[in-house]
Amino acid sequence: MTHYTEFGAEARKIMFQRNIKMIDVAKEIGVSVSYVSDIFKGARSGEKQKPLIAKMLGMESEVFK
Template sequence: MSKYTEFGAEVRKELLLRGRSVRWLAEEIGVSAPYLTDILKGNRKGTAVKVKVQEILNIESVKEMRF
């Protein structure tokens, strides 16, 4: 099982706190859940998706977000 990046871990934490799933977030953004998971694990860059994630979850950027 791949580990999440720092950004991915922050997103997962926020989703858990809000009682939401990766599938829910992916639907809100308009991408597939596997694609979003790849981004959260660092397998894909997904720059535009990361921006949308930040907007939807209203989270500050983390160190890794420099893109």
């Protein structure tokens, strides 16, 4: 089973509800699918990408570390 960070789990939940694929997120923010996956799992910080993902998915304003 994949272990996502809190951010990743919330993003995946929204993506599932809206039928948004990880490839759609990757294309929107200009990175690879594996890069998005690494951000969701916490393997990459995604400092610049997290706000873009949150905006795309309409996530609540959060402070990202």
